[in-house]
């Protein structure tokens with residue numbers, strides 16, 4: 216039985232921390248520094264932003280999994296590399312998940328708005344690789360100020376942020392020796408990669424990232 220068949224929206228009621236889980240699947244990570252790594256993806260539902268190019272579901276019938284059940288699902292897959300994505304994974308109690316099943320290698324992709332959670336993950340829990348994909352929010356200068364040096368890599372969706380934010384991200388990458396990836400925005404017309412190609416050619420400290428999974432037609 217697939218994991219999703221066992222859990223329905225709003226069930227079960229539980230004293231434990233719970234997670235809104237949109238999908239669980241195994242696939243290859245094609246984006247960023249871990250490109251090529253076979254991984255277990257846990258895609259959570261829900262985000263505090265509404266980016267127009269977002270490719271994650273906005274209207275969920277996502278099952279609600281209590282912590283112990285999600286741990287069982289992870290342990291049942293026997294896949295060491297776990298990617299917590301979304302939606303925005305820091306809105307879920309992922310710190311509890313990582314502490315409950317510490318034998319796995321965790322990676323998250325975050326929009327960086329939940330700065331306290333990111334501090335806690337990096338400073339206290341430690342066993343988590345953080346991909347920071349900044350978004351053009353109103354208070355980004357203040358909100359993002361202290362996390363540039365905490366994260367493991369930066370990913371910019373090309374054309375989605377201002378030149379100022381892009382420059383700050385590139386400067387932080389240089390200062391903290393954090394790899395920075397520039398990724399084409401994927402739309403219904405496909406990925407507009409040519410401009411990103413030119414940008415990376417002109418800015419070789421940046422690396423090109425591509426959602427190869429969409430070209431291959433896999434998750």
Ligand code: SF4
Nearest residue numbers: 262264266269302326
């Ligand atoms: S931050 Fe990411 S998950 Fe949230 S709306 Fe934007 S693209 Fe979607």
